[in-house]
Amino acid sequence: MLELTWPWFLCLLPLPILFYLLPKVAPKGHALWFPNARYLANRQENLPSKKSIRLPMVLLCLAWVCLVFAIARPTWLGAPTQVTPSGRDLLIALDLSGSMQIKDMTLNGHPTDRLTAAKSVLSDFIKNRRGDRIGLIVFGSKAYLQAPLSFDTKTINQLVQEEQIGFAGEQTAIGDAIGLGIKRLENKPSDKKVLILMTDGANTAGRVKPDQAASFAASQHLRIHTIGIGADSMQVQGFFGPQTINPSNDLDEKMLKNIAQKTGGEYFRAKSTDDLRRIYKTLDALEPTPAQAIWQRPITSYFHWLGLAAMIFLGLALLASGKFTLRIGRKA
Structure with missing residues (x-):
């Protein structure tokens, strides 16, 4: 349906006609003298007729x-289209530190690094969270708000896929990421605030300690779910041949469990891409806060x-x- 926001402006349409109908003022002056009458005759021939429209x-x-x-x-x-929001404000904190480039995960049967696996699983998770407002925090040596809370899951998903290792530095500032999440959700209702934090290491940078950030998050009724990503074993080529190592030695599971416990969330351990899918499927099953349907018209x-x-x-x-x-x- 076509509508005019300010239809009264259409009253201006006849304005040129009104100007045209105004009485013309005759110019005051003397007669013109032409030394050659042929010049005047030629000019008269070139003038348009009264019935011509320029x-x-x-x-x-x-x-x-x-x-x-x-x-x-x-x-x-x-x-009109119906949108049924769940009323949940969901922030995702994604680790972009240097250790996320370790290739101890698999994707479609091929070895891949942790960040690529995380982005693949996150893509499906975000697509299924219709009705929630989703935001994105990335952290390394510092924490940054990559995308504020929004119903535009398509744009959020695109930003997730564009993330690269090292964008936020090589270290891991877990406490700062939680602090930034608290700041972005501080004015939201207490029953709607959720932060999903995914990391593969320990807190090695930042000004805020994770325990302090978790305690403050609990006082603000912010529920934090933590995910520790990284395999327990990995084959590498050593000097004396293939060796089996634990690429997740730096993962501070005790800290992640403490953060989840303090804030009423859960801790998950993702040793493979399939584990990640199961974890996000569990998180997707969280009961949303009931809300009334919203009708929108593009x-x-x-x-x-x-x-x-x-x-x-x-x-x-x-x-x-x-x-x-x-x-x-x-x-x-």
Whole structure:
């Protein structure tokens, strides 16, 4: 359905006609003297007839109509769609430290690094969280808000896929990531705040200690679910041949369990990509806060197109000024 935001602006449409109908003031002056009458005769032949309409005038009228309708703001209202938000504000804190490049995970049967596996599983998780507002925090040596809370899961998902190791530094500031999450959710209802923190190491940077951040998060009723990612064993090529090592030696599980316990969340251990999928499936099953359905109608504005058309007609009128005419009827 087409609607005009300011329809009263259409009253300006007859304004050029009113100016045209105003009585013309006769110029005051003396008669002109031409030394050669032929010059005057030639000028009379080149003048347009009374029934002619100049092309520039037509273009100017079209420009005026487009401009007035553009000011009236025509918009197209699409069919109403129902959105049922769960009322949950969900922040995802993703570790981008240097250790996330360790290739101890598999994806589609091929070895891959931890970050790539995490982004693949996160993509499916975000797509299924329709109705929640989702935000993204990335952390390394420092913590940054990559995307504020939004219902636009498509954009959030795209930002997740664009993340690269080292964007936030090589170390791990877990306490700062939690602190940033608390700040972004401090004014939200206490029964709607959730932070999912995924890391593969221990707190090695930042100003805030994880225990202090967890205690403050608990006082703010922020529930934190922690995920420790990384395999328990991995084959590497050593000097004396293949060796089995534990690539997750740096993972501080005790700290992650303490954070989850203090805030009423859960701690999960992801040793493989399949473990990650099961964990996020469990998190996806969390009961949402009931909320009423919201009806939304997509709105498409045509203001800029009409404004562009007005500029084009005005430009054509300036080009055609005094050069082109449309003749109506035959010459006498």
